[in-house]
Amino acid sequence: MVMGTVTTARKTRWALLDIVIVVYALIPVLWIASLSFKTKDTLADGNFIPREWTLQNYADIFATNEFIRPLINSIGIATIATVIAVGLGMMAAYAIARLDFPGKRALVGVSLLIAMFPQISLVTPLFNIERELGLFDTWPGLILPYITFALPLGIYVLSAFFREIPWELEKAAKMDGATPAQAFRRVIAPLAAPGVFTTAILVFIFCWNDFLFAISLTSTEAARTVPAALSFFTGTSQFEDPTGTIAAAAVVITIPIVLFVLFFQRRIVAGLTSGAVKG
Amino acid sequence: MAEIVLDKVTKTYPDGARAVSEMDIEIADGEFVILVGPSGCGKSTALNMIAGLEDISSGELRIDGARANEKAPKDRDIAMVFQSYALYPHMSVRENMAFPLRLAKVDDATVRAKVDEAAEILDLTQHLDRRPSNLSGGQRQRVAMGRAIVRSPKAFLMDEPLSNLDAKLRGQMRTSVAKLQKQLGTTTVYVTHDQTEAMTLGDRVVVLRGGVVQQIGSPQFLYEQPANLFVAGFIGSPSMNFVAATLEDGALKSPLGTITLTDRIRRLAEEANAPREVVLGIRPEHFEDAALLEEEHKARGASFSAAVDVLESMGSEKFAYFTVEGELARTAELQELAADAGATDVPGTGSTIVARLSASSGARVGQDLQVWFDADKLQLFDPSSGKNLTYAG
Numbered sequence: 001m002v003m004g005t006v007t008t009a010r011k012t013r014w015a016l017l018d019i020v021i022v023v024y025a026l027i028p029v030l031w032i033a034s035l036s037f038k039t040k041d042t043l044a045d046g047n048f049i050p051r052e053w054t055l056q057n058y059a060d061i062f063a064t065n066e067f068i069r070p071l072i073n074s075i076g077i078a079t080i081a082t083v084i085a086v087g088l089g090m091m092a093a094y095a096i097a098r099l100d101f102p103g104k105r106a107l108v109g110v111s112l113l114i115a116m117f118p119q120i121s122l123v124t125p126l127f128n129i130e131r132e133l134g135l136f137d138t139w140p141g142l143i144l145p146y147i148t149f150a151l152p153l154g155i156y157v158l159s160a161f162f163r164e165i166p167w168e169l170e171k172a173a174k175m176d177g178a179t180p181a182q183a184f185r186r187v188i189a190p191l192a193a194p195g196v197f198t199t200a201i202l203v204f205i206f207c208w209n210d211f212l213f214a215i216s217l218t219s220t221e222a223a224r225t226v227p228a229a230l231s232f233f234t235g236t237s238q239f240e241d242p243t244g245t246i247a248a249a250a251v252v253i254t255i256p257i258v259l260f261v262l263f264f265q266r267r268i269v270a271g272l273t274s275g276a277v278k279g
Numbered sequence: 280m281a282e283i284v285l286d287k288v289t290k291t292y293p294d295g296a297r298a299v300s301e302m303d304i305e306i307a308d309g310e311f312v313i314l315v316g317p318s319g320c321g322k323s324t325a326l327n328m329i330a331g332l333e334d335i336s337s338g339e340l341r342i343d344g345a346r347a348n349e350k351a352p353k354d355r356d357i358a359m360v361f362q363s364y365a366l367y368p369h370m371s372v373r374e375n376m377a378f379p380l381r382l383a384k385v386d387d388a389t390v391r392a393k394v395d396e397a398a399e400i401l402d403l404t405q406h407l408d409r410r411p412s413n414l415s416g417g418q419r420q421r422v423a424m425g426r427a428i429v430r431s432p433k434a435f436l437m438d439e440p441l442s443n444l445d446a447k448l449r450g451q452m453r454t455s456v457a458k459l460q461k462q463l464g465t466t467t468v469y470v471t472h473d474q475t476e477a478m479t480l481g482d483r484v485v486v487l488r489g490g491v492v493q494q495i496g497s498p499q500f501l502y503e504q505p506a507n508l509f510v511a512g513f514i515g516s517p518s519m520n521f522v523a524a525t526l527e528d529g530a531l532k533s534p535l536g537t538i539t540l541t542d543r544i545r546r547l548a549e550e551a552n553a554p555r556e557v558v559l560g561i562r563p564e565h566f567e568d569a570a571l572l573e574e575e576h577k578a579r580g581a582s583f584s585a586a587v588d589v590l591e592s593m594g595s596e597k598f599a600y601f602t603v604e605g606e607l608a609r610t611a612e613l614q615e616l617a618a619d620a621g622a623t624d625v626p627g628t629g630s631t632i633v634a635r636l637s638a639s640s641g642a643r644v645g646q647d648l649q650v651w652f653d654a655d656k657l658q659l660f661d662p663s664s665g666k667n668l669t670y671a672g
């Protein structure tokens with residue numbers, strides 16, 4: 001009995017605390033969502049729940065190149081950077097997990113250093129370099145720095161996953177009559193896939209969310225990604241308040257992240273913690 | 280079915296460590312051979328060289344008469360059971376067991392039949408659709424065995440397959456492994472660091488120390504005629520007692536009293552050019568409570584008196600531990616064995632003797648006991664080389 005009441009009281013306390021934190025964290029997001037559904041006239045009425053619902057803002061952003069073009073840039077740049085970073089990261093992580101080579105600790109140390117490096121201090125040199133090389137305001141101009149910063153993250157998370165793979169299985173497969181290629185394809189690859197997938201999601205989110213490089217290394221819609229493009233929204237006429245459309249665009253680019261996290265929550269947590277604890 | 284020959288097989292790892300030195304073993308078709316030795320003595324390395332998972336540095340491995348050094352594991356047609364079982368976690372039990380057959384492109388009906396048959400033998404039929412992670416240790420072990428037997432390979436290699444099981448299950452599995460091997464008649468090389476497994480399982484036992492073969496023979500032969508101190512100390516549980524002793528005019532001065540050597544032992548010791556200082560070895564079962572013996576029987580041995588430190592009654596027998604005055608026999612071999620058993624040298628001047636007495640012995644802890652031992656069963660060893668001076672082999 002006593003035990004029961006104690007745990008109930010504890011549960012209630014925890015539940016309250018959880019609610020407070022979730023509300024605190026979600027209010028800005030919900031507020032943006034709420035703004036995106038409001039009509040132009042009720043935009044500034046201060047109501048949390050829109051009094052007049054509309055999808056006009058969404059229709060507007062998809063009607064202009066102002067949003068569509070950056071969306072394409074975002075998807076393309078993040079995808080290409082992810083594929084390259086994860087591809088390279090897999091090779092590096094395999095070496096770190098499986099082989100003993102001189103400079104292994106240095107490699108891990110340097111990648112940690114790069115991951116921690118304050119990105120803002122690189123913006124000006126990168127800006128100058130890219131203008132010299134003609135990379136400024138192009139896709140490669142963003143993809144390259146993204147790879148630089150996503151690679152250490154990828155190496156970290158992947159090597160933590162690779163270390164967990166029981167490599168004796170490779171020997172077992174060979175004894176069972178597999179060629180090295182068969183052992184990789186039928187035993188190692190299926191076991192490595194979840195780790196690679198998780199890393200890809202983390203890297204993709206990193207690239208997708210970046211604002212600093214996107215705003216500094218682009219000047220037109222040729223390579224501007226959505227986070228940067230949002231700050232250039234003007235609305236249909238110069239005198240129109242673009243708040244509603246900005247809110248709608250913000251919601252649209254948040255959706256993939258929310259979906260990723262909802263579906264792959266456990267894997268992402270595993271990836272982050274294994275990287276954090278064992279990296 | 281295969282005959283496996285190791286001809287001066289040596290393994291030197293890239294870091295310079297020599298794990299196996301000039302190993303010579305001939306394994307007959309259908310034979311069950313045990314590789315035994317303390318951990319780190321090169322058992323797994325030797326097994327992996329037979330399997331093809333490690334390169335052979337020098338020497339030749341022949342399977343059915345043909346050189347196999349350069350053959351890939353998959354071309355040797357040998358199955359292996361790993362200590363960790365190495366089951367594929369993403370496959371069901373059925374898929375695990377079917378994997379070698381699928382790789383060999385066996386047709387579906389045959390795969391099904393063979394897996395069902397193996398599952399029947401190993402009592403796994405009702406677990407075929409489960410994942411390895413949902414099985415108990417003993418069941419996983421059986422799946423690993425199943426994966427090895429489905430494709431009827433030329434030989435089985437097993438690397439400490441039972442060491443992850445609890446004591447009771449290990450005993451049961453030991454019996455079933457022995458039965459299975461006899462039933463299938465497949466050549467088997469079995470690695471263990473457990474001398475009980477070595478004694479009970481194999482047709483022949485190979486004792487390894489530091490990568491060097493110490494002795495090869497049937498379990499009983501190794502027990503009765505150990506070639507050196509290391510084998511003598513490793514085989515048998517509780518292990519043989521060792522004390523330092525001196526040979527003088529056909530008599531042996533030892534902490535257990537002065538012993539007149541029997542003719543047989545004196546002849547063997549002379550043939551072996553025994554030095555003055557020797558190590559005396561006596562197995563626990565060659566002791567007896569003197570009070571239980573008739574005079575006539577007693578005459579065949581010698582007696583000493585000592586206080587019982589510890590008494591373990593097993594019901595059918597009693598183990599009595601004594602401390603006798605005199606020097607502990609200290610040799611590299613014995614220290615290595617002690618280290619492997621996890622024992623550190625007990626400080627003190629005496630040495631501990633373990634004696635197996637009849638259950639009817641009236642021994643009491645703390646009281647002096649008259650202990651008799653069989654003088655014809657003692658063994659003498661050269662302390663510097665470890666060689667058995669009474670080896671009649």
Ligand SMILES: Nc1ncnc2c1ncn2[C@@H]1O[C@H](COP(=O)(O)OP(=O)(O)O)[C@@H](O)[C@H]1O
Nearest residue numbers: 292294296298317318319320321322323324325
């Ligand atoms: N890959 C390796 N590189 C270097 N030395 C090794 C390697 N594998 C094993 N050894 C060394 O070889 C010796 C024998 O190892 P192993 O065959 O695993 O022993 P066991 O199986 O008898 O315990 C040990 O001293 C071990 O340290």
Ligand SMILES: [Mg+2]
Nearest residue numbers: 322323324438
């Ligand atoms: Mg081993």
